[in-house]
Amino acid sequence: MAGETTNNTQxxxxxxxxxxxxxxxxxxxxxxxxxxxxxxxxxxxWDGVPWYVEGGALHSEETLRLLAFAxxxxxxxxxxxKDLTVRALAQPDASAQVLPGACAVLxxxxxASYQAYAGRLPVTDTVPIASTGSQPxxxxxxxxxxNPFPAGEAWALPTDVEAGPYIFTRVISGVPPTTVARDLxxxxxxxxxxxxxxxxxxxxxxxxTQGMIKDLRSIANPRHERIQKTATLSAxxxxxxxxxxxxxxxxxxxxxxxxxxxxARTPRCR
Numbered sequence: 001m002a003g004e005t006t007n008n009t010q011x012x013x014x015x016x017x018x019x020x021x022x023x024x025x026x027x028x029x030x031x032x033x034x035x036x037x038x039x040x041x042x043x044x045x046w047d048g049v050p051w052y053v054e055g056g057a058l059h060s061e062e063t064l065r066l067l068a069f070a071x072x073x074x075x076x077x078x079x080x081x082k083d084l085t086v087r088a089l090a091q092p093d094a095s096a097q098v099l100p101g102a103c104a105v106l107x108x109x110x111x112a113s114y115q116a117y118a119g120r121l122p123v124t125d126t127v128p129i130a131s132t133g134s135q136p137x138x139x140x141x142x143x144x145x146x147n148p149f150p151a152g153e154a155w156a157l158p159t160d161v162e163a164g165p166y167i168f169t170r171v172i173s174g175v176p177p178t179t180v181a182r183d184l185x186x187x188x189x190x191x192x193x194x195x196x197x198x199x200x201x202x203x204x205x206x207x208x209t210q211g212m213i214k215d216l217r218s219i220a221n222p223r224h225e226r227i228q229k230t231a232t233l234s235a236x237x238x239x240x241x242x243x244x245x246x247x248x249x250x251x252x253x254x255x256x257x258x259x260x261x262x263x264a265r266t267p268r269c270r
Contacts, residue, residue, distance in 0.1 A: 065115035
């Protein structure tokens with residue numbers, strides 16, 4: 001504490017300090033429950049600071065990740081349809097590119113529930129892909145959050161604790177050639193990660209081409225919009241069986257102009 005005296009009145013100025021979380025950091029409620037003299041009733045208490053309380057209240061990391069979990073509707077995946085697309089280089093070599101975008105990644109750390117990470121890639125990321133020898137190989141391209149602070153997580157601390165990085169493009173090499181996104185839960189059940197693509201490399205491959213890349217992305221919250229059109233007919237018309245071919249009916253209406261949203265990728269007309 002620091003202080004000074006003015007007109008016989010002492011003004012106390014606190015010195016603020018920052019404390020980095022421990023590797024086994026727990027929420028305040030978990031800390032109380034860890035004490036041997038705490039009753040079961042007390043251990044059922046809320047995480048004391050909900051989002052958002054003013055006045056300098058300290059919000060736990062779990063509560064902030066809960067906010068992301070709710071915002072993404074408990075889903076994970078890319079945010080936009082073009083986000084984090086995996087592409088071969090214009091001049092193919094032993095690497096692949098992940099285009100800019102954003103994603104939601106559910107927290108799979110031990111004991112975590114209702115938590116998600118929100119990540120963004122502002123620039124293209126290039127990842128090396130090892131060449132193959134006499135045998136073909138399939139690799140998964142994933143986005144993985146490597147947060148060393150929750151209990152049970154063994155990730156290494158980054159060089160810069162404030163700036164990270166804590167999120168990476170990673171390659172899981174040597175997976176079965178039929179692997180799809182849902183198989184990550186079996187291959188790496190405790191990884192907080194989403195799958196972007198699988199690269200199927202033939203034997204003797206030293207460069208990745210676009211034909212080798214299988215897109216496995218999913219959109220966290222896909223958007224749908226239903227457009228209905230109605231028409232007033234000039235007369236009663238009947239559609240009967242003619243010759244087994246497609247018929248235009250009713251004849252008064254042959255086409256409509258539809259405004260396609262910018263985010264739409266696939267139309268379905270019925």
